[in-house]
Amino acid sequence: MSIKGIFPIDKWDFGSESILADLPLSDLEILMSRKSEQVYKKGQVIFREGAYPSGIYYIANGKVKKYKVDAEGREQIIYVANTGELLGYHAILSVDNYPDSAAVLEESTIAFIPKEDFLEAINQSGVLNRRLLKTLSHEFAVLANSLTLFAQKSVRERLALQLIVVREKYKVNFEPGMPVEINMSRDDLASLVGTARENVVRMLSEFKAEGTVETKGRKIIVLDVKRLIEIANYR
Amino acid sequence: MSIKGIFPIDKWDFGSESILADLPLSDLEILMSRKSEQVYKKGQVIFREGAYPSGIYYIANGKVKKYKVDAEGREQIIYVANTGELLGYHAILSVDNYPDSAAVLEESTIAFIPKEDFLEAINQSGVLNRRLLKTLSHEFAVLANSLTLFAQKSVRERLALQLIVVREKYKVNFEPGMPVEINMSRDDLASLVGTARENVVRMLSEFKAEGTVETKGRKIIVLDVKRLIEIANYR
DNA sequence: TAAAAAAAGTGAGTTATATCAATTTTTATA
């Protein structure tokens, strides 16, 4: 049985249901007609929580973290978005300010789509409408799942789980036999797992000692996914 | 300044944006034409996680907990829904099984609305469509908020916060000066906060000792909401 | 490529919270 069979990635990841995939060309045209692309450098912020939204963003290429910052300035990553995904539509649809911030994890090309074009596309397209309802509902399920994770799983279990999820996102040009290199800072990994950097580092050392992962500088390579599933104690 | 000003309840509660409020009568007619009401006794389950959805539910009267159960059988409450709210639409919209379970917290009257009627109402009604998009996006913001809470706040802080949120839900026939009685089992409160029952009890005793809350049997009465906000250490 | 800066890693001490065991109080039932 494949890893996907044992570990249903769609229950852990919004992105597995893309909003734009197979969208009629006419809808895409409305959406993309006036888009403007921009290259963001590593760490650069796309939008900040609480700001008023003037459009949505499309990740033409790269990776983006969505996060919230608490009173003490600590970051909590809610989601890592990948190439091909949309950002910032929640704020437009809920007629509210951005509920979270977004910053790029690596140099990325991001397209800006004006609010008016997005709203027109929704008005014109039943498909986009249904797709959005489906995606948002799916996101609810995934987020509810994450919530349960945070409430009930140990830091160790959460780290194992997130390594599996994040590894999937770093499968660019993946070929069987080729190792997947997770190129994420310990700080970001920590704020994804919801713990301090030191704990992530310590536990990674343990995983390394038992041969479950390997590191190349800051890069993490998972050697034994099944063992991670075991550690995560997932059903 | 009112409590709502200091503590923006819409950031904590899905229900503050009702799907059905002010919906055109014609839409409500499609939705409610074939509904069937049923009285559920305290603790009774409405639907279970993983089951195939055949419709949605409307809480005509009562309170419902939405929750997930982990491998060890521990419950995690995701949300407490109140009179007037809809349940179970995520599963229909995401074309998937129920992502969570629902059970009534007190004797409740629940109406069942067949899947076909819900889908037809969506097809017929642009208003309902937009309302759903708005609600789902708002739910995302609230759930993202909860996630951050779980990741970054202590059990003590979370308990204080949930007491404020839950108190709002027990404001039935509220009149100024009248105390609001939170009639929720310690077990449910614990699984809402994400901790063990014993911890909730212990902390409630502390809150009682400092005069912040009072208990009447199992019922909890908040005497000092501002103090709870302080304990929660909220912005 | 050397120097500076940033990030990663290690160790020790502390604390919040989980867990186990038992008692008391409240609520439901006969």
Add this chain to the structure above:
DNA sequence: TATAAAAATTGATATAACTCACTTTTTTTA
């Protein structure tokens, strides 16, 4: 209303995870 059952409460102990202080390695920049 007595009795049983369920829920709430208290206490003691164990431990996972946090925090602080510091060193080493890696990455960036000049």
